Amino acid sequence: xxxxVLQSPGDVRVDEIADPQITTGTDAIIRVTATCVCGSDLWxxxxxxxxxxxxxxxxxxxxxxxxxxxxxxxxxxxxxVVGSFVASCGSCEFCRAGYPSSCVHRVFMAQVGTQSERALxxxxxxxxxxxxxxxxxxxxxxxxxxxxxxxxxWFGAVAAExxxxxxxxxxxxxxxxxxxxxxxxxxxxxRIIAMSRHEPRQRLAREFGAxxxxxxxxxxxxxxxxxxxxxxxxxxxVEAVGTQESMQQALRATRPGxxxxxxxxxxxxxxxxxxxxxxxxxxxxxxxxxxxxxxxLIELIWHREINPGKVFDLTLPLEQxxxxxxxxxERRAIKTLLTP
Amino acid sequence: xxxxVLQSPGDVRVDEIADPQITTGTDAIIRVTATCVCGSDLWxxxxxxxxxxxxxxxxxxxxxxxxxxxxxxxxxxxxxVVGSFVASCGSCEFCRAGYPSSCVHRVFMAQVGTQSERALxxxxxxxxxxxxxxxxxxxxxxxxxxxxxxxxxWFGAVAAExxxxxxxxxxxxxxxxxxxxxxxxxxxxxRIIAMSRHEPRQRLAREFGAxxxxxxxxxxxxxxxxxxxxxxxxxxxVEAVGTQESMQQALRATRPGxxxxxxxxxxxxxxxxxxxxxxxxxxxxxxxxxxxxxxxLIELIWHREINPGKVFDLTLPLEQxxxxxxxxxERRAIKTLLTP
Numbered sequence: 001x002x003x004x005v006l007q008s009p010g011d012v013r014v015d016e017i018a019d020p021q022i023t024t025g026t027d028a029i030i031r032v033t034a035t036c037v038c039g040s041d042l043w044x045x046x047x048x049x050x051x052x053x054x055x056x057x058x059x060x061x062x063x064x065x066x067x068x069x070x071x072x073x074x075x076x077x078x079x080x081v082v083g084s085f086v087a088s089c090g091s092c093e094f095c096r097a098g099y100p101s102s103c104v105h106r107v108f109m110a111q112v113g114t115q116s117e118r119a120l121x122x123x124x125x126x127x128x129x130x131x132x133x134x135x136x137x138x139x140x141x142x143x144x145x146x147x148x149x150x151x152x153x154w155f156g157a158v159a160a161e162x163x164x165x166x167x168x169x170x171x172x173x174x175x176x177x178x179x180x181x182x183x184x185x186x187x188x189x190x191r192i193i194a195m196s197r198h199e200p201r202q203r204l205a206r207e208f209g210a211x212x213x214x215x216x217x218x219x220x221x222x223x224x225x226x227x228x229x230x231x232x233x234x235x236x237x238v239e240a241v242g243t244q245e246s247m248q249q250a251l252r253a254t255r256p257g258x259x260x261x262x263x264x265x266x267x268x269x270x271x272x273x274x275x276x277x278x279x280x281x282x283x284x285x286x287x288x289x290x291x292x293x294x295x296x297l298i299e300l301i302w303h304r305e306i307n308p309g310k311v312f313d314l315t316l317p318l319e320q321x322x323x324x325x326x327x328x329x330e331r332r333a334i335k336t337l338l339t340p
Numbered sequence: 341x342x343x344x345v346l347q348s349p350g351d352v353r354v355d356e357i358a359d360p361q362i363t364t365g366t367d368a369i370i371r372v373t374a375t376c377v378c379g380s381d382l383w384x385x386x387x388x389x390x391x392x393x394x395x396x397x398x399x400x401x402x403x404x405x406x407x408x409x410x411x412x413x414x415x416x417x418x419x420x421v422v423g424s425f426v427a428s429c430g431s432c433e434f435c436r437a438g439y440p441s442s443c444v445h446r447v448f449m450a451q452v453g454t455q456s457e458r459a460l461x462x463x464x465x466x467x468x469x470x471x472x473x474x475x476x477x478x479x480x481x482x483x484x485x486x487x488x489x490x491x492x493x494w495f496g497a498v499a500a501e502x503x504x505x506x507x508x509x510x511x512x513x514x515x516x517x518x519x520x521x522x523x524x525x526x527x528x529x530x531r532i533i534a535m536s537r538h539e540p541r542q543r544l545a546r547e548f549g550a551x552x553x554x555x556x557x558x559x560x561x562x563x564x565x566x567x568x569x570x571x572x573x574x575x576x577x578v579e580a581v582g583t584q585e586s587m588q589q590a591l592r593a594t595r596p597g598x599x600x601x602x603x604x605x606x607x608x609x610x611x612x613x614x615x616x617x618x619x620x621x622x623x624x625x626x627x628x629x630x631x632x633x634x635x636x637l638i639e640l641i642w643h644r645e646i647n648p649g650k651v652f653d654l655t656l657p658l659e660q661x662x663x664x665x666x667x668x669x670e671r672r673a674i675k676t677l678l679t680p
Contacts (some may be wrong), residue, residue, distance in 0.1 A: 093572055094596050102596030102620050104571075231434060231444075241585055247613055256434050256442030256626070262617065269613025273606030280442050280626030285617050286596070 090126025139310025185209025396453025430466025
């Protein structure tokens with residue numbers, strides 16, 4: 001089959017790769033109807049994460065079940081499905097506690113690859129959610145977003161305890177940050193401050209529910225958030241970048257007793273214990289437990305109550321994956337959808 | 341009046357110092373009936389925190405109100421009172437949200453000093469809680485503990501979400517760690533693992549409710565906690581030391597989705613953002629909002645349901661404060677009570 005492979009930093013090619021094979025009873029194989037490029041794919045693409053050899057790429061997917069292992073009971077061939085970017089067993093103590101992305105049997109789909117015609121899904125019962133039927137074409141981008149960026153933004157907002165009466169600030173205007181805005185709005189936040197200096201992203205943030213836009217960054221950005229909140233800081237801050245600066249910015253923008261949800265995959269970040277101590281901020285982050293939220297997110301999308309698919313501003317055939325990566329790397333696109 | 345002053349690291353003397361004076365209407369002056377030496381007093385005593393000149397010492401206190409400012413309404417001369425180690429206004433947004441130790445008008449009592457015959461209490465209405473009457477002498481140590489170490493251990497356990505069905509591990513066997521064990525027991529934890537290698541402290545931990553003692557530290561300690569919890573880690577971990585090693589030990593001993601409450605004042609700690617991210621642990625720390633818990637703690641003590649005063653294993657007249665510091669510094673005493 002055809003699939004995207006990162007040969008070395010900056011060099012994504014679509015080549016012939018091995019067809020997926022069911023090796024254990026809990027596996028499934030899906031035909032991928034839509035996949036996409038994630039901000040986190042850019043870390044190895046840019047060489048920030050090491051590339052030790054050709055890497056199959058991608059971890060987001062909507063598809064149709066083609067084949068299931070002998071132990072799979074919750075999905076069957078022919079069904080349309082969405083799953084998390086982390087495959088999870090669904091039955092271990094962490095899965096049952098609502099943290100499937102820390103499942104003791106977890107498989108990061110990034111290690112399997114989904115930017116391809118078909119994809120192997122480990123732990124199919126714990127990972128996949130069957131859609132109510134064949135989705136209308138215009139729902140595909142939103143369902144695909146649920147697989148990672150929507151679920152991740154949602155987790156950021158949940159971890160930050162966004163909700164009624166709360167002022168929520170979002171650091172980062174990539175797809176995850178923008179969808180954290182949408183999540184905060186859905187969770188009932190009173191005021192939502194998007195931190196963005198890019199006009200098209202500001203527009204989308206407003207469409208998703210942002211009430212205020214802050215263009216300053218770093219300590220200036222923190223000062224502006226404080227100004228907007230009577231000197232106190234935001235109740236809830238979502239961090240969706242993962243750098244030293246953005247983590248500090250998020251922590252400092254949160255009021256004492258408030259909550260910071262951080263979902264940007266951290267790279268070379270060292271947090272001062274002293275600062276964390278005196279901030280008195282609740283902090284929770286990590287790979288989002290998307291599977292926890294999927295049934296609810298699918299329902300909101302299916303009934304067209306939310307339209308997270310708007311974060312896709314570039315759609316290309318899988319064969320043009322390289323251009324999809326380039327466009328995101330150069331920030332010409334917020335997020336690229338690929339159709340195998 | 342007489343009061344303890346740290347002249348330079350290692351040199352505590354009891355000298356004549358200025359009597360406290362009411363300068364604003366919200367102040368009160370108390371006659372101190374009991375005060376004590378805190379683990380955090382040892383940081384400047386050991387020179388880990390700078391000593392820039394003679395420092396009045398102490399921040400824990402039980403006493404009798406002698407005088408109140410014109411605006412004070414909730415306490416009056418003659419009443420026995422306990423207050424937090426952080427004076428707080430009681431009416432700002434942080435106080436009302438339950439974080440009085442981050443009060444926008446807060447005053448750390450350590451900057452005022454309470455190891456003295458009398459003490460100035462700023463924000464008396466927001467800070468002091470009147471006792472139901474004159475306490476029996478045997479209750480004094482426990483009431484004094486409520487002022488900081490009990491309230492701090494309690495906050496650690498609350499921040500770690502200790503409760504029914506939970507396995508709680510406590511890193512640190514100082515007074516705060518031991519009282520976090522007591523708090524976890526009161527909060528209904530199912531299993532309480534005290535990490536201690538000192539036999540008298542282990543004994544007290546068991547008395548306060550510890551079900552298990554772990555003597556290993558660092559990564560070995562983490563491995564033992566994992567062994568005791570089916571490989572998963574504790575649901576709740578209280579950190580009560582404040583060093584790089586203890587913070588890492590606490591974080592690594594907590595299971596994904598679990599909670600770490602850290603109440604050791606951090607010194608030279610840098611937490612890896614990557615580790616915090618992939619740990620998926622809820623983290624909350626800071627100077628404990630003791631005032632939030634005081635009414636409940638006083639009630640438990642008054643009705644002799646808890647006996648946190650057992651952490652005091654050395655009682656000295658104020659004049660012998662220097663020996664009280666030495667005994668704690670050399671770990672001959674867990675905690676020293678001083679009687680002015």
